[in-house]
Amino acid sequence: MKLFPESAAVQLEFDKVKALLTAHCQTEYAKNKASQLRIHTRKEYIETELGQSHEYRQLLQNAIYFPNDYILNLSKELKLLSIPGAVLSGEQFIQIRKLAESLEKIFRWFDSERKAAYKSLARIIADTYYEKAIIEMIDDVLDDTGYVKDNATPALRDIRVSLYRKRNELRRLFDKIIAKLNKQGYLAEIEESFMSGRRVLALFAEHKRTVKGILHGESDSRKTSFIEPEETIGLNNEIFELENEEQKEVYRILRDLTAKLSVYSSLLHTYHTITGEFDFIYAKAKFGIDIKGEYPVVNDKSGVRLVEAVHPLLYLYNQRTKKPTIPVTVTLDDSSRILVISGPNAGGKTVTLKTVGLLQMMVQSGLLVPVHPSSEFGIFKQLMIHIGDTQNLEFELSTYSSHLLHMKYFIENANGRTLFFIDELGSGSDPNLGGAFAEVILEELSRKHAVGIVTTHYLNLKVMANKTPGIINGAMAFDEKSLLPLYKLMVGKPGSSYTFSIAERIGLDKHLIKRARNMVDEDHFRLDKLLNRAEQDLRNMEKKEKELHHLVKENERLKKEMQLVIDREKHQQQVELLKHQNKINEDRINYLKDMERKLKQVVIEWKKEDNKQKVIKQLESLLFRKNEQKTVNKLQKKIESKYNEVGGDIKEGDKVKMKRNHQVGEVLELRGKRAVVKIGLLPMQVEIKDLVVVKEKISDEKAG
Numbered sequence: 001m002k003l004f005p006e007s008a009a010v011q012l013e014f015d016k017v018k019a020l021l022t023a024h025c026q027t028e029y030a031k032n033k034a035s036q037l038r039i040h041t042r043k044e045y046i047e048t049e050l051g052q053s054h055e056y057r058q059l060l061q062n063a064i065y066f067p068n069d070y071i072l073n074l075s076k077e078l079k080l081l082s083i084p085g086a087v088l089s090g091e092q093f094i095q096i097r098k099l100a101e102s103l104e105k106i107f108r109w110f111d112s113e114r115k116a117a118y119k120s121l122a123r124i125i126a127d128t129y130y131e132k133a134i135i136e137m138i139d140d141v142l143d144d145t146g147y148v149k150d151n152a153t154p155a156l157r158d159i160r161v162s163l164y165r166k167r168n169e170l171r172r173l174f175d176k177i178i179a180k181l182n183k184q185g186y187l188a189e190i191e192e193s194f195m196s197g198r199r200v201l202a203l204f205a206e207h208k209r210t211v212k213g214i215l216h217g218e219s220d221s222r223k224t225s226f227i228e229p230e231e232t233i234g235l236n237n238e239i240f241e242l243e244n245e246e247q248k249e250v251y252r253i254l255r256d257l258t259a260k261l262s263v264y265s266s267l268l269h270t271y272h273t274i275t276g277e278f279d280f281i282y283a284k285a286k287f288g289i290d291i292k293g294e295y296p297v298v299n300d301k302s303g304v305r306l307v308e309a310v311h312p313l314l315y316l317y318n319q320r321t322k323k324p325t326i327p328v329t330v331t332l333d334d335s336s337r338i339l340v341i342s343g344p345n346a347g348g349k350t351v352t353l354k355t356v357g358l359l360q361m362m363v364q365s366g367l368l369v370p371v372h373p374s375s376e377f378g379i380f381k382q383l384m385i386h387i388g389d390t391q392n393l394e395f396e397l398s399t400y401s402s403h404l405l406h407m408k409y410f411i412e413n414a415n416g417r418t419l420f421f422i423d424e425l426g427s428g429s430d431p432n433l434g435g436a437f438a439e440v441i442l443e444e445l446s447r448k449h450a451v452g453i454v455t456t457h458y459l460n461l462k463v464m465a466n467k468t469p470g471i472i473n474g475a476m477a478f479d480e481k482s483l484l485p486l487y488k489l490m491v492g493k494p495g496s497s498y499t500f501s502i503a504e505r506i507g508l509d510k511h512l513i514k515r516a517r518n519m520v521d522e523d524h525f526r527l528d529k530l531l532n533r534a535e536q537d538l539r540n541m542e543k544k545e546k547e548l549h550h551l552v553k554e555n556e557r558l559k560k561e562m563q564l565v566i567d568r569e570k571h572q573q574q575v576e577l578l579k580h581q582n583k584i585n586e587d588r589i590n591y592l593k594d595m596e597r598k599l600k601q602v603v604i605e606w607k608k609e610d611n612k613q614k615v616i617k618q619l620e621s622l623l624f625r626k627n628e629q630k631t632v633n634k635l636q637k638k639i640e641s642k643y644n645e646v647g648g649d650i651k652e653g654d655k656v657k658m659k660r661n662h663q664v665g666e667v668l669e670l671r672g673k674r675a676v677v678k679i680g681l682l683p684m685q686v687e688i689k690d691l692v693v694v695k696e697k698i699s700d701e702k703a704g
Helices: 014-023 028-035 043-061 075-081 090-109 112-117 119-125 133-141 154-184 230-290 312-320 349-364 399-413 431-447 459-467 499-505 510-519 522-608 612-624 628-642
Strands: 002-004 187-195 198-204 213-218 224-229 304-309 328-332 336-342 382-386 418-422 451-455 470-479 484-491 643-645 655-658 664-671 674-679 682-687 691-696
Touching: 014 028, 014 230, 014 312, 014 349, 028 230, 043 119, 043 230, 043 349, 075 090, 075 230, 090 133, 090 230, 112 119, 119 230, 133 230, 154 187, 154 198, 154 230, 198 213, 198 230, 213 230, 224 230, 304 349, 312 349, 328 336, 328 349, 328 451, 328 484, 336 349, 336 431, 336 459, 349 382, 349 418, 349 451, 382 399, 399 418, 399 431, 431 459, 431 470, 459 470, 522 612, 522 682, 628 643, 643 655, 655 674
Parallel strands: 002 382, 336 451, 336 470, 382 418, 418 451
Antiparallel strands: 187 198, 198 224, 213 224, 304 328, 470 484, 643 691, 655 664, 655 691, 664 674, 674 682
């Protein structure tokens, strides 16, 4: 995006946004990218970067781990790797291994399911691949600390084995010498030390000529002398030579490893860029969370539709001071390309203007913005701004001259892809003449289909906005009673400057205010008063509309609650009906089971009984319920004459009576809540609650 003037980013405080974003970055790559944040003009770039910010924000908010914890900067190491003949140290190779390991985790994290869920993030690694040979080559030579392994080459293994043996031999010999000299009292308190990489004795200075060897030095107090014993000189020389050979072999191994890995130099550079990209996206996501940023709709055309938008820096400041931030809702499209905002000073006109400009720059940079997700942003190729006093002392230009120079550039370069912002259009000159020029400038910008916001106090611009297609009025709300700004934008009506009201509020002499009113053109004063009244009426209407909306919502809530009560009652009735139906069905099933058992009993009786007529009568009584009640009563009396009810717990072997049909049987088995009862020749399962224990009465004959 082309900016005018060069200070436009600073005037809209885009530099502060970049600084906050940079603070979240950990790698140098991400910090550089954040500090030089590009403002794109191609929809695919903008949507890709917005998508990446949005997806990473989802990961952070849902506490999903993403393997991007690698924060080292390896630009120097990777540059060395690409230079022929260069040699990297073991520690540098370990850092490169960490880079490759980090990429391995990232590639593993992006399984097929996550690639589909996080398409924008997956694009970062879409054009590269993971090479496992890098880690394998390093692991073959180095351990976890970057130390070259003994088995890296056969030559190194032989050297280190020899070194181990020689050092052990030296240690044993040295220990003997120390033990011998200790007995003689020649050694100082520390006994031994190392000088120039060689093991030496610490002797009292008066005994230094007693022990044969090489004098390596003395202590600061000159009381202790450091001597290499004659017996160990040869061994020390051999060890020194082996250590030199070891260093040469290690250097050769590292040189060979550097040469092998240099093949993957460009791939490792790509890996380094990928980790930096993910760090940059992480920073954008973190910043998005800080400002409650959302992913808006992006359209490849001019225009904006902001819903509940807030200035991100003002939001952060108000959060610290525990103040509310008033959102702004504004639409600039083909039918309303230019918004003319009027209203009192310090009412929020410039903040509204800066909010729209800054959010547009942020969206085209791929940053989430604090708006409602339904907000829509177009794409602009140039952004022009004119805010505040731009008097140029260097070129001896007055405020108005500088203002006109800016307007000249606006008019000459504006087009349908231009977003412009002008604070106090026409200011710095005679109100009548400046107002006329302001009208001409506004008409020309509208004719060129540029989109923008203008703030003004000029009444002629407010009138012009009402009658010119493509230009609309807007006003910052003001409470006339408290004479305090409400920082809320109202689109469609011009606003009063409340010049005399504010003068009264600050306590200016009423006589002076009256004189000033008399000096003002009567029509001008009446128009300002009319705007004042219209704005207050609009505010009252909005207040009543809010109250009505609240009552409608309350009515809807009560309606839903009543519907829930009705639905609950209907449900309860249905449950009761089903219970009743189930009871009827249960009784019918019990009846049919009982009937089946009785019919089986009749069949058995038919086979046994010679008097078939008697069985037929039983069958008729059973099927047609003739005199059923009489039969039941007779059966009940018969049972009562033979058995007494004793009650109590039912056990196997007990005689029991069925409560429903008064038949008596014997309990064969208990099965939970049921008992298997043998009535006649047929066993049947009966609920225990439907049984009572009985005992046969003892007849008089038996008693006698």
